[in-house]
Amino acid sequence: MSFISKQIKNKKIDILKNNTHKNTHSFVNITFLFLISLFFISSCDKEENIQEVPSYIHIEDVILTTNASEGSDKHNITDVWVYIESNTEIEFRGAYPLPATIPLLQTDSTKIYIRAGIKDNGISGTRVKYSFYKTFETDVFLVKDSIININPNFEYVSNANFEIENFEGVGTNIDTTLKSDIDFEVRTEDGNKYAHAILNDNDLIFEVATEEFENLPQVGAPVYIELDYKSNHDFIVGTYINYPFSVVNRELIWVTPKEDWNKIYINMTRTVSEAIDNTSMKFYINIFRTDTTQDAWIEFDNLKILY
Template identity: 35%
Template sequence: MKRNHSFLVFFMMTFVVMTAFMSCNKFEGDQEIPAYIHVDTFMFTTDYAFEGAASHKITDVWLYIDGNLQGCYEMPATIPVLKRGEHSLMLIPGIKLNGNSSTRTINPFYKPYEIESFNLEEGVIDTILPTTRYYSKEESTIEFAFIEDFERGTNLEKTDVSDTTVILTDRDAPDAWQDAEGNSHHSGYVWIGDTIDFFCIKSAEEFSNLPNQGDYIFLEIDYKCTNIFKVGLLARTGGIEQIDLIYVNPSPKWNKIYVNLGPNITDYQEAQYFEFFIAGNLDGATEAEYYFDNIKLVYRD
């Protein structure tokens, strides 16, 4: 079923974390015992050829009953529902925008999971197994401006000031990101140490047609690293202007972050084009390792 995208964006912009984690305080009619909905996680799938690997970090479920927001809940969640009988349900995947717990939002590019009629019973815990995917071209104007999975070389390159560049891991290396479908065999790898104490890699492609009206533009990055790194933009104005966006903490296991580029693209409407970059230095360490994969630039045209 097609959804009204402006409806979703409206709630993303207006509901902050304090209002997101809310619940009803009134029972329906003479109801004294709530019904319960349990959600462990979302199952996420992609069309690999066009959307890349099925990598996600969906942390929350935004629950709507009969079109009304009940709340945002970190998963796994057992949600008390102060209703009974037949109701429509909509479960929307939620993420931590820019990796920040205080900026939880729905992912505007992931399709909600909808149940037209669901029977809620007092005192009963019903487990729902929601699925989601990117909106299709027929359902939305979603665009994948960049997908880097390191399976056919790389579309990243070192900047002029970088001491080194990104290389591919060996096929099926123990530290490489791998998916259950067997599509992923390589990841990007950067090592710094000794006299190589700084790296900065950027997209080899220049992006000149990104929306600049405050729309969500997500840069998705899977990473595993032993030291901090930063993500930013290079804007071609009169010269090249560097825009530092966020710093990402080390993670010994594969992690994922959704970086919203939208506000900064809007701030530089005069720019001819943009490139994104990832950079890191030793910062007191003797060496550092960085693995990257499933880098995607996603927006709605």
């Protein structure tokens, strides 16, 4: 018998013995009620401290599978958004940076849904689910206090439209603009072709643009640029919007230098949707060399326009 239980029993006896002493009756009742309260509070604390042991899934890395019409399988998936099927409903269980070990309060056979997460516009603070990758689904058998490894294999959604420049064919779908002081050249490394441009001497501007796009979807429909790049200088990705009587230049984002190849996902959805009554649009990459004592260069590949 616990200390509190003994005290409660003793107080019951005291009350019976001293029932005739009216002066102490109120005090005894208050003390008795206080001890009962302590007893129940102690019991509640014990129950709250009992935590259910979770099961775990672990995702070390993910892959992207593409076909010939979808271009390169390079990706920059940084996060996973995890959902589970519970009582015929799909519940969101959180977004996790990779690699991730994820606790789940489920056991036995469980259906898990995983969405690919990216850094929108390359910004760490704007992590989103990427609209153009399919949801990965898998059935796993979860065991309490055990870890199940999952290796998600993502694919592009089947209704995505692609315009791709990977420099592997004859000719290119992009060209320098009238602003550009230099042209780019196509180089090959380890069997892979890519574009290279360098600003030196008195050259200040490099600008390359895509072909014209007409009738891009609006009303909030997703439109993205994917770009693999490395550079030693900041550059702009933007769009020229053609209207019947004018051309508007919209700078979308500034991209910071990277010494190693990096993929960025550039969200053009709002820009395209707001370009009401445009006749066409084209997208560009622009470097303006700010320090003439140093060369400025950029290499880029696997340019994809998705909508």
